[in-house]
Amino acid sequence: MIVPVGAVLGLSAVLFGIGVFGFLARRNIILMLISVEVMLNAVNLSLAGFSRHLQDLRGQVLALFVIAVAAAEVGVGLGLVIALNRNKPGAAVADLTKLKW
């Protein structure tokens, strides 16, 4: 089992960068939330890599908590998307310029 931990961390950095770009650049709120998922996956990768490197289970437990928080975030975030869509069709963030309809 020879997986270089430095390569895992580098992959995590690249994936996080891709997620940051998607979150900042996309105009669709659903795609922005998907980019957040990409970032969370990158963090989980680095946690698992450290857990492997340090021979410590705490990294994996933290990654499990990150997955639980991601599930909660998806539930609330997509509920918000549905509520916004009821007021104004579409999912473009540029259209969300009013606080009250």
Place this chain on the structure above:
Amino acid sequence: MTLITATFYYMAAASVASALLAVTRKNPVHSMLWVLALFLHVAGIFLLLGAEFLAAVQVIVYAGAILIFYLFVVMLINLPEEEARPRFGNHWPFAAAVALCFASVAWLARVGAGLAPVGTREAAEAAPQGSLSAIGMALFGPFALPFEMASLLLLAAIIGAVVLARRRTAGS
């Protein structure tokens, strides 16, 4: 280069490619499918890192639950104009610059972290990594309070999602 290392590099390249495609596709459903590919490859990397339970949770929760939820919402919401409009905002070069800066900083921090091999004594005595019983003992032992708080957080998220997405009746 052993077979496992080669497999790791394949998984890494495939996950970077699918993440790039997921972020840049115009059709949201195509994006979802590329994210599914990303999740499965990340689960494979978890397997290579000896985190079998994490890989199973990744496939079941991320690919099985979260992504299906996203797909349902994409199908619920009508996105007719999404194909016609530009997929990135006008500020996308700034976004790319920020992402590049962050990725470079994280990459340099990886080099500077000094990933010296830890003492082999603890490593030899440690429980086998990723075994389900070890993770269960950790979750219900030292991590019992965060575990219960995660359940509270999920309960709050359920109630919040129901309240947010509820259809307003005329009376309320």
